[in-house]
Amino acid sequence: MNVIAVYSSKGGVGKTAAAVNLSYAASMRGKNTLLCDMDPQGAAGYYYRVRPKKKFNKKQFLKGNLENNIRQSDYPHLDLLPAHFSFRNLDLALEKGKSEELKGIFSNLADEYDVLIIDCPPNISLLSQNIIIAADQVVTPVIPTTLSIRALAQLIKFFEKIGVKRKKLRAFFSMVERRKNMHADTVRNYRKKKVFLRTLVPYLSDVEKMGITREPVAVTCPGSPAAIAYDRLWMEIWKRRIRD
Template sequence: MKAIAIYSGKGGVGKSTLAVHLAHMAATRSARRTLLWDLDAQGASTFALRLTPKPGLSARGLFAREKEIAGQALGTDIDNLDVIPADASLRKLDTQLAEQDKKNRLKKLLKELEGSYDRVVLDCPPSQADLSDQIFRAVDLLVVPLLPSPLSLRVYDMVVEQVAGKHGGKVPILPVFSMVDRRKSLHRDTVASRPDWPTIPYASEIERMAVHGQPVTARTPGSVAAAAFGKLWTRVERALND
């Protein structure tokens, strides 16, 4: 099993959009048993797929071992794709992890999923100290979406420094330009400065994902946006297999 974290130091960069589409690609194009784990209290991935958490268990409760994680995933109408949904309790997850002083809790929870899934995609909240450290220790690949601007490049550099400083740079990092609008000269120039980085275009069909409850790779598989997500997934699989 391989775990992929969609992570950013800030919100509003298309993180949940990437998480949903990469999970869909893993489940369909690669036909892998896939779990999308929504760790963001805003629950954007959960909402986009029109899911509701199971009653009687908070999302944060999984980290307190209130119930075994394997039985908490919800099935979807997409073959091979399950989801552990988010709820508002995750707002206090960072505090809980600090109080528990269990530095490998996430890694151990992921270990329990081996045998049930081939790929786990984590939709992570914007930077939280204790949770971020757990993510860096637990996953096989960090996918970092960023807007095409110099400020976003600085945020990316800070993520690289954070991983290198605390974890020896052991986690591979794949940066992705998100919401690229090539009508804007700043976007064009920034993307041109990093020609090897994957790009996801700004597209209204991507924004409508939550309206239809489907990723564009399912609803409009022949679109330019779907092709971009497909190319990104190829890069992700290649990075996981290197």
């Protein structure tokens, strides 16, 4: 099972949009996919119209009781583990000094799925550290502005600090508006860096509309450049997966 965490310390950069649309792209391309929503706000589950089971909460999650709490989506090959509001305290519940707890929990699912995509909450915490360690690839959306590039540099430092190899980090430009000079310049200057994937995700209202349609963009607007971008992004991520 390939574990892909969509992570950034920043909120509102397109993590959930990416996790939702990448998981759809992976499933459409025949991979048995599980989208795990680790953000207590539960937006990924909202987009897929899936709620957590009544008895599911942080305790169940930490016990590794995942299989009974996984729900099917409306699409073939795609399941969801919705977040519960109690996940907001997951950080405190994780044991200090143990950064591989989550890796162990997810490994129970290894036989069931080809791909696990994790939608992460925006912070730098013990939970994020656990997720980064559990992931084979950490995919981070970067809005092409100086501040976001700074956040990427901080993330690279964080990887060093917790002893995680930089080669599992993949950045991509998110919410790109080419008409804005700063966006165009930043993309031009950084796109060729090794850490960046080639695909750019454009800023398009088709993505925002997901809040109303509650479907992946490729379902509502199949020909949309956004749908095409997420599919390409998925192909790139899959191609650059780190094999065991």
